[in-house]
Amino acid sequence: MSSESATKAGPLAGIKVLELGTLIAGPFCSRMLAEFGAEVIKIEAPDGGDPLRHWRVLKDGTSLWWSVQARNKKSITLNMKTPEAQKIARQLALDADIIIENYRPGVLEKWKLGYASLRAENPATIMVRLSGYGQTGPMRDLPGFGAIGESMGGLRYVSGHPDRPPVRVGISIGDSVAALHGVIGAMMALRHRDVSGGRWNGKSGEDCVAGQGQMVDVALYESVFNLMESLVPEFDFAGVVRERTGGALPGIVPxxxxxxxxxxxxxxxxxxxxxxxxxxxxxxxxxxxxxxxxxxxxxxxxxxxxxxxxxxxxxxxxxxxxxxxxxxxxxxxxxxIYSVRDMMSDAQFQARDMFEQHEFADGTPVKLPAISPKLSETPGETKWLGPELGAHTDEVLSQLGYDATQIEELKKRQII
Structure with missing residues (x-):
C-alpha cells in the first residue's frame, strides 16, 4: 500500500476488529478504532440489536447517539444463543486482529469464544475485555455499569458540594474512560504483537512467526480510579480524605x-x-x-x-x-462554562473544524462531533453513520465463504 493510500485509509487500515458488546464502553472503544481506519465488524442480536439504538433522542425510531457511536462500523446479526451463530462468531474472532467485548466474565467462555480457547488456535489473538470489576476477584461476576464504576473508583465521592449528596458528571464518564483505557491497551498490545513476531497468517500456509497476543483486562472502576490523582498517597501518608468542594480545586488557589x-x-x-x-x-x-x-x-x-x-x-x-x-x-x-449551544457558535470550535456535516439516508442533514485526536498525517474520518441493523450481514458472511443459498437458509432458521 502506498503512503498516500495509507493516509487516506487511516493509520489502522488493514486492522480487523470484532466487536462483541453493547451500549457504551466496548462500542466506544471500537468506535475510535473504526474512526482511524480499522475494519470493525459489530455483532448484534437480530431482535433489536444494541439497546443504544433506542436511547435518548430518536429519529425514525433510532437514536441520534447511534449515528456517532457506530460510525464506520459494519453491523451483522447473529443469534448467539445458537451453536451455528457461535461458530460464525468464532470464525470472525480467529480472523480478527483485536476482539473487543464487554459482557460479564464467563459469557464468551460459554459461547466457546473465551480468550484461552481462541489464543490456543491463534497465538496472536488480542482481546480487550471491559467489565465492571475485571476478570478476577470476588466481584468479577457482579453486574457493573459505569455509574457503579464511578462510585467505587472514587469519582462520585469527590463530585458535588460538601453540604449535599454526591452528584454524577452529566455524561457516562465511567464507561467512556474505560473505553479509552481499552483503546490504549489495544494499541500497546498491537505494538507488542508486531515487535514479538508479526501478524498471524494461519490461513495462507505461508511461514510466519506468530506475534504474541494478549488479553487487555479493563475494569470500569479501575479506569476511574486511575484518574484519581494523589488520592492514595495523601491518605496513606497524611490520612487526608479528599472531599467534595463544589467548583473549587482544593489546595490549589485560586x-x-x-x-x-x-x-x-x-x-x-x-x-x-x-x-x-x-x-x-x-x-x-x-x-x-x-x-x-x-x-x-x-x-x-x-x-x-x-x-x-x-x-x-x-x-x-x-x-x-x-x-x-x-x-x-x-x-x-x-x-x-459552555452549553452545547455555546459550542456550536464558538469561533474556536469552528476554526478547529469540530463539527462535521452529514446526511441521514433520507437526506436529512445532521451535524456530528468531529474526530479526535487530530493526526497531522493520518487523520480519522467518518465514512458512514451508524448502520442499519444487520446492514452488512450478507457481505461479511460472503467473505467467510457462505453463498447466497446458505445465507438465506440461516435467515429462515433465525440464526442471523
Whole structure:
C-alpha cells in the first residue's frame, strides 16, 4: 500500500476488529478504532440489536447517539444463543486482529469464544475485555455499569458540594474512560504483537512467526480510579480524605467557578504564582497582589475564602463578556462554562473544524462531533453513520465463504 493510500485509509487500515458488546464502553472503544481506519465488524442480536439504538433522542425510531457511536462500523446479526451463530462468531474472532467485548466474565467462555480457547488456535489473538470489576476477584461476576464504576473508583465521592449528596458528571464518564483505557491497551498490545513476531497468517500456509497476543483486562472502576490523582498517597501518608468542594480545586488557589452579573458561570484559574499577581491587578486588588503571604500557593491556601470572595465581588460588577476580556488581557486562564449551544457558535470550535456535516439516508442533514485526536498525517474520518441493523450481514458472511443459498437458509432458521 502506498503512503498516500495509507493516509487516506487511516493509520489502522488493514486492522480487523470484532466487536462483541453493547451500549457504551466496548462500542466506544471500537468506535475510535473504526474512526482511524480499522475494519470493525459489530455483532448484534437480530431482535433489536444494541439497546443504544433506542436511547435518548430518536429519529425514525433510532437514536441520534447511534449515528456517532457506530460510525464506520459494519453491523451483522447473529443469534448467539445458537451453536451455528457461535461458530460464525468464532470464525470472525480467529480472523480478527483485536476482539473487543464487554459482557460479564464467563459469557464468551460459554459461547466457546473465551480468550484461552481462541489464543490456543491463534497465538496472536488480542482481546480487550471491559467489565465492571475485571476478570478476577470476588466481584468479577457482579453486574457493573459505569455509574457503579464511578462510585467505587472514587469519582462520585469527590463530585458535588460538601453540604449535599454526591452528584454524577452529566455524561457516562465511567464507561467512556474505560473505553479509552481499552483503546490504549489495544494499541500497546498491537505494538507488542508486531515487535514479538508479526501478524498471524494461519490461513495462507505461508511461514510466519506468530506475534504474541494478549488479553487487555479493563475494569470500569479501575479506569476511574486511575484518574484519581494523589488520592492514595495523601491518605496513606497524611490520612487526608479528599472531599467534595463544589467548583473549587482544593489546595490549589485560586481555581474556582464564579458568577458574573448577567448570571453566567465562569471558571478562573489563577493558581500560578505569577498568574495570581496578574489576576489581583486585573480585579483592582493591589493589596492582595502585594501581600507577601500570598506570593506562593501554600500561603494562599489558608486564605482561600478571602481570595474567592474578592474575585466574586469583582465578578458581581462584570458581565461574562467584560470579565473574559479583562482576564484574557491580563493573561489569566479563564473560560465560560459552555452549553452545547455555546459550542456550536464558538469561533474556536469552528476554526478547529469540530463539527462535521452529514446526511441521514433520507437526506436529512445532521451535524456530528468531529474526530479526535487530530493526526497531522493520518487523520480519522467518518465514512458512514451508524448502520442499519444487520446492514452488512450478507457481505461479511460472503467473505467467510457462505453463498447466497446458505445465507438465506440461516435467515429462515433465525440464526442471523
Amino acid at each position: 481555581s474556582n467557578t464564579y458568577t458574573t452579573s448577567d448570571q453566567e458561570n465562569i471558571v478562573i484559574a489563577g493558581n500560578g504564582d505569577a498568574i495570581f499577581h496578574r489576576l489581583m491587578l486585573a480585579i483592582k486588588r493591589q493589596d492582595l497582589a502585594d501581600d507577601i503571604q500570598l506570593q506562593r500557593n501554600d500561603g494562599r491556601v489558608p486564605r482561600t475564602a478571602e481570595i474567592d470572595a474578592a474575585i466574586q465581588a469583582w465578578c458581581d460588577t462584570q458581565t461574562i463578556d467584560s470579565a473574559l476580556a479583562a482576564l484574557r488581557e491580563a493573561d489569566v486562564p479563564v473560560g465560560k
